[in-house]
Amino acid sequence: MAAEFSFAAYHRPIAIRRKTRRWIIVSRCGPSSEFVTIASAAGKVELDADAPIGLAPISTAVGVLLSETAEEITFLMVRQQPTHFPIAGTFLPTDGYCRIFESQDTLQLRSEGRHAHSARHPDNHARCDIPNPSPNARRALGWHVEAVRHNWIGEFIS
Secondary structure, eight states, rough: OEEEEEETTTTEEEEEEEEEEEEEEEEESSSSSSSEEEEEOOOOTTSSSOOOTTEEEEEEEEEEEEEEEEEEEEEOSSOOOOOOOOOEEEEEEOEEEEEEEEEEEEEEEEEEEOOOOOHHHHHHHOOOSSOOOOOOTTTOOOEEEHHHHHOOOOOOOO
């Protein structure tokens, strides 16, 4: 999906500081499709172009199913990686939600929340959650994501 990220201060997520466009890889998974993974990927976003072939997950947030209707699916983002749940990329602990819906015959995603984590340690591949970051924590951010599905050769929809 082509996504626009808006970043803000952790303690004031409404105060947008900067925006950027990135590709994200969204996957619904789990034995009963009860999880969603949202992975950021490198690559320039072209608004009317297909997603590039070589997209690969960099950092991945996970959500657990909160509600599902015919119109939309909502997930609650989690701060701890579910046990026995492998992900691609580095786990990114988050607070927030993810809503997937169809609008104008196109699959769309809206997600809002915040995250705070320390840099990962050399001996593991997960970042550590920081429940209450200090005011100077550089990696603590509020975020808003608006994304639209683009064709991608790596896509699999069942």
